[in-house]
Amino acid sequence: MPGLLEVHRLTKRFGGVQAVADVSFSVLPGTIYAVIGPNGAGKTTLFNLVSGYLAADSGDVWFDGRSIRGWPVHRIARAGLTRTFQNLEPFPGMTVLENVMVGCDAHVRCTWLDALFGTRRRRAANAASRAEAHRLLSLFSLDHMADVPVEALPYGMQRLVEIVRAFALRPKLLLLDEPAAGLNPAERQQLAAVLRQARSRGVTVLLIEHDVDLVMTVADRILVLDQGRVLAEGAPAEIQAHPAVLAAYLGEEVS
Numbered sequence: 591m592p593g594l595l596e597v598h599r600l601t602k603r604f605g606g607v608q609a610v611a612d613v614s615f616s617v618l619p620g621t622i623y624a625v626i627g628p629n630g631a632g633k634t635t636l637f638n639l640v641s642g643y644l645a646a647d648s649g650d651v652w653f654d655g656r657s658i659r660g661w662p663v664h665r666i667a668r669a670g671l672t673r674t675f676q677n678l679e680p681f682p683g684m685t686v687l688e689n690v691m692v693g694c695d696a697h698v699r700c701t702w703l704d705a706l707f708g709t710r711r712r713r714a715a716n717a718a719s720r721a722e723a724h725r726l727l728s729l730f731s732l733d734h735m736a737d738v739p740v741e742a743l744p745y746g747m748q749r750l751v752e753i754v755r756a757f758a759l760r761p762k763l764l765l766l767d768e769p770a771a772g773l774n775p776a777e778r779q780q781l782a783a784v785l786r787q788a789r790s791r792g793v794t795v796l797l798i799e800h801d802v803d804l805v806m807t808v809a810d811r812i813l814v815l816d817q818g819r820v821l822a823e824g825a826p827a828e829i830q831a832h833p834a835v836l837a838a839y840l841g842e843e844v845s
């Protein structure tokens with residue numbers, strides 16, 4: 591089965607630093623794929639290359655059957671690749687529900703004239719977005735906080751809301767940059783549930799994550815980067831037993 595995302599011999603150099611060196615991997619549809627590695631391993635650079643924020647020196651990226659190398663960010667996003675960042679970016683002054691509705695709105699047909707004049711079509715679209723946002727919040731067991739202003743939530747819950755908002759855009763592939771950063775153990779468990787739920791709804795997930803325990807429990811496959819190169823690739827059990835990974839990380843936290 592061809593991958594939803596196929597990365598082929600991707601390379602990026604910054605001056606004398608080989609940030610990403612000849613990296614290839616394939617993410618099958620409907621799976622959770624994790625990229626781990628120590629600081630400076632090239633994880634963020636790899637994400638920036640895949641999502642169009644950086645141009646590769648060489649190599650290719652195929653998404654949903656097409657080469658997207660050289661495509662601008664917005665074209666890649668429109669093709670179904672949605673990305674979250676390490677920094678939190680909820681919309682302040684809005685409730686949790688309204689934050690998720692922003693994502694849902696992207697799929698509701700309505701012109702700016704409808705919005706300006708508050709037409710019946712606009713009101714119907716608004717009701718549809720609201721219902722969809724409630725449905726998504728329920729799906730991820732977050733509906734009880736629908737009416738809470740997003741900035742009143744603990745940091746970890748804000749991050750979960752951001753992921754649900756990204757999910758509301760109906761991406762084919764969701765790229766998550768360290769989604770567990772700053773989350774407490776209970777929120778991490780909730781994050782794992784959110785990721786599994788997204789996968790069961792047909793969304794493919796690619797994540798960078800420092801929390802190796804989380805990665806081992808949710809990921810279907812793991813790519814280990816070290817100094818820009820692929821150190822290992824495989825299922826969690828294979829990675830845990832991989833000689834090169836053990837040699838690099840035995841007794842150390844992967845950070």
Ligand SMILES: Nc1ncnc2c1ncn2[C@@H]1O[C@H](COP(=O)(O)OP(=O)(O)OP(=O)(O)O)[C@@H](O)[C@H]1O
Nearest residue numbers: 604607609627628629630631632633634635636845
């Ligand atoms: N814009 C840039 N200019 C110069 N060097 C860069 C740039 N971005 C990244 N690098 C270098 O490329 C290498 C890979 O960095 P990158 O941020 O991709 O690693 P990372 O695995 O995401 O690290 P971290 O876990 O700390 O986020 C590092 O040596 C870094 O210093």
